[in-house]
Amino acid sequence: MKNNTNVRKYKVLSPVYDLLMGNRMFRNARTKAFSLVDIKPNQQVLLVGVGTGEDLPLLPKHIEIVGIDLSDEMLEKARKKSDHAVLMHMNAESLAFENEKFDFVILNLILSVVENPQKALQEAVRVLSPTGSILVFDKFWDDNKKPGMMRRAINKITSAIGTDINRSFEEIMMGTSLKIKHQESSVLNGNYKIIVLKK
Structure with missing residues (x-):
């Protein structure tokens, strides 16, 4: 992944992204994820890898929202939402924001995409306020297992399309001061996880 x-x-x-990832199953999973964080009026929220903006309609009103992405085409879709x-x-992996700026950082379907997920998470920690939370919804491989031959073969295909299905969240989180406050299995037989993190 580069x-x-x-x-x-x-x-x-x-x-075609919204056709693939904007279906009811993923929308319900996103809704569940946001139900786990208490975003209050006037708080600042950063959506890292905002994509086509599928998360935007799920956020409460009267908050300050910033969304970033590397794809101008995806951002153009998001602006309509x-x-x-x-x-x-x-x-x-290189956020142009001051330290401790945001009350919430949302990392939905981005850590499996970026070239260096450890650096992306470290940047999220840097811009997060001391009392803030990071919300993650993404696909991760079981830390206690090694991917089999079939999954490794499938991962070559998914990586060519744009997502790595074999990343370990435990490895990504190494070297940070984060603590997992909540974690649960989500769609596709638990291949996707919802995780809430605090400093």
Whole structure:
């Protein structure tokens, strides 16, 4: 997974992304994820890898929303789903924000995509307020197992399309001061996880 090739992949995927990831199953999973965090009026929320903006309609009113993505085509789709979110072209691994700026950082379906997920998570921690929370909804491989031959073969296909299905969240979180406050299995037989993190 390379960021420069991801830009090309998601340019191709942008016209059909909502058909693939905007179905009821994923919408329900996103809704469940947001139900686990208590976002209050006027708080600042950062959506890292906002994509086509599938999360935007699920957020409460009267909050400050910033969404970033590397794909201009995905951002253009997202702009049609919110009239008040600030959407910016930016790399998740090098956020152009001051330390401790956001009350919530949302990492939905991004840690399996970026070139360096550890760096993306570290950046999320840097811009998170001391009392803030990070919400993650993504696909991760079981930390206690090694991917079998079939899964490794499938991963070559999914990685070519734009997502790595064999990443370990335990490995991604190493070196941070984060604590898991909540974790549960989600769609596709638990291949997707919902995780809430605190400093």
